[in-house]
Amino acid sequence: MGSYKKIVVGTDGSDTSLRAVDRAGALAGDSGAELIIVCAYEPASREEVKAASDALKEDAYQVVGSAPAESVLRDAAARARSGGAAKIDTVAVSGSPVEVLGDTAEDRNADLLVVGSVGLNTLSGRILGSVPQSVARRSGVDVLIVHTT
Helix, strand or coil: CCCCCEEEEECCCCHHHHHHHHHHHHHHHHHCCEEEEEEEECCCCHHHHHHHHHHHHHHHHHCCCCHHHHHHHHHHHHHHHHCCCCEEEEEEEECCHHHHHHHHHHHCCCCEEEEECCCCCCHHHHHHCCHHHHHHHHCCCEEEEECCC
């Protein structure tokens, strides 16, 4: 098996997802692979946008739309860079994490998808399925589930 050329990793900004970013960044650095960091987000509702606008005025842009995801991605890219990754791209996409990760891996011709293990050992994860479980089941590429708890 050759080394990976394109690695996709998902993050939501949580400590556990950033551990997956750390691992993906180290792998990308070791193999010279391009690292694509993805953050899935759900758009704010009309009510949430209005409440943010009322409370924050001209600074409301910081908490609506893709702005929070972009902030998460900047932090994740800095961590991945400090872990050794040199070629990094970031992507904020509206949608569910499972679909966004799978679509991004396919669209970018990735050969490895990295996710954290959160949800695998929970009751709801066993009953409803977790993000790592669903990604591994649906992915057409290798999946690394990083132990993050």
